[in-house]
Amino acid sequence: MAGAPLLEIENLRLGYATERGTLWAVDGVHLEVRRNEALAILGESGCGKSSLARTLLRTLPRNAHAPSGQMRLDGREVLGLSEERFRREVRWVRIALVMQAAMNALNPVVRVGEQVAEPLRVHHRLGRREAQRRAAAAFEEVGIATDFLRRYPHELSGGMRQRAVLAMALVTEPDLVILDEPTSALDVLTQASIMNVLKRIKAERGVSFVLITHDIATSSELADRVALMYAGQVVETASAGAFFGEPAHPYSRLLMDSVPRLHQEEPPRAIPGSPPSLLEPPRGCRFAERCPKAFERCSEPPPEVAYDTRHWVRCWLHHRSGGGQ
Numbered sequence: 001m002a003g004a005p006l007l008e009i010e011n012l013r014l015g016y017a018t019e020r021g022t023l024w025a026v027d028g029v030h031l032e033v034r035r036n037e038a039l040a041i042l043g044e045s046g047c048g049k050s051s052l053a054r055t056l057l058r059t060l061p062r063n064a065h066a067p068s069g070q071m072r073l074d075g076r077e078v079l080g081l082s083e084e085r086f087r088r089e090v091r092w093v094r095i096a097l098v099m100q101a102a103m104n105a106l107n108p109v110v111r112v113g114e115q116v117a118e119p120l121r122v123h124h125r126l127g128r129r130e131a132q133r134r135a136a137a138a139f140e141e142v143g144i145a146t147d148f149l150r151r152y153p154h155e156l157s158g159g160m161r162q163r164a165v166l167a168m169a170l171v172t173e174p175d176l177v178i179l180d181e182p183t184s185a186l187d188v189l190t191q192a193s194i195m196n197v198l199k200r201i202k203a204e205r206g207v208s209f210v211l212i213t214h215d216i217a218t219s220s221e222l223a224d225r226v227a228l229m230y231a232g233q234v235v236e237t238a239s240a241g242a243f244f245g246e247p248a249h250p251y252s253r254l255l256m257d258s259v260p261r262l263h264q265e266e267p268p269r270a271i272p273g274s275p276p277s278l279l280e281p282p283r284g285c286r287f288a289e290r291c292p293k294a295f296e297r298c299s300e301p302p303p304e305v306a307y308d309t310r311h312w313v314r315c316w317l318h319h320r321s322g323g324g325q
């Protein structure tokens with residue numbers, strides 16, 4: 001069961017300086033993650049999912065502007081913390097990250113055991129022996145035999161490397177783990193076994209997850225809640241049951257129709273058109289141009305409508321003033 005709010009994000013914005021002006025990759029995002037809750041952030045490539053993850057951990061590229069808005073961890077505002085305090089008190093201590101390509105997250109010339117123990121030595125100032133002992137426990141937790149601690153990354157399979165990166169994220173016992181496309185480079189069976197490890201860890205440890213992915217099927221394995229992004233904004237947030245069963249936003253509905261299903265007679269439908277440029281997004285609804293339900297009002301910025309308990313949708317169709325059909 002999900003508990004008290006752990007992470008609360010309000011009106012978060014992140015822009016990149018480009019030759020053609022500021023590109024707003026995250027543009028007014030509101031989100032909440034409770035304790036022991038897994039939130040999946042879904043969306044097409046380029047909608048801003050990774051930028052959002054990087055903003056939460058402050059691992060931003062040089063051309064990123066300072067993010068604005070609010071980000072509270074256990075009720076405490078952390079967006080304004082100095083880099084030094086953020087590093088000491090938040091990144092890898094309270095919030096950890098599992099990146100997409102495990103090979104890039106591991107140093108090829110250092111034994112994996114040492115790499116998994118390193119966050120403990122750096123952030124918790126543990127001695128070598130105690131750090132190694134906890135690294136071994138983290139290896140066991142993610143399902144890797146401890147004799148692999150002495151191996152180098154290239155001696156591990158892709159699935160094992162991804163588990164090692166997961167062990168590295170969990171070893172400091174963070175409250176929140178951000179998973180950025182954690183299984184997209186893996187085969188389906190390895191994907192499934194890693195999702196099972198995540199589910200078990202969530203149940204046993206009560207840790208919260210933010211799972212960033214474009215893979216709807218994988219996200220439905222772990223997610224308690226879903227936030228769907230489109231062109232830098234969240235267009236719908238709902239429980240996984242409501243989102244996968246009866247999504248409210250026209251984009252969510254089309255996205256669900258585009259997922260191939262077993263025994264389906266009709267072929268899955270693609271969504272015609274493409275997302276707008278984030279350098280000059282339209283003033284009104286960003287999905288309007290591709291939306292079969294668009295009407296006049298959609299040329300104005302849509303409000304975030306409370307559709308149900310903890311279910312919001314950024315769409316004029318659901319506004320009390322009544323939408324067109």
Ligand SMILES: Nc1ncnc2c1ncn2[C@@H]1O[C@H](COP(=O)(O)OP(=O)(O)OP(=O)(O)O)[C@@H](O)[C@H]1O
Nearest residue numbers: 016023025044045046047048049050051052061278
């Ligand atoms: N350093 C950067 N400078 C300028 N623009 C960037 C930078 N990084 C990302 N972008 C742009 O920001 C937007 C969001 O990118 P982001 O990688 O966050 O999306 P995404 O949803 O994670 O996509 P993907 O699934 O392909 O990784 C895109 O238009 C991308 O081109």
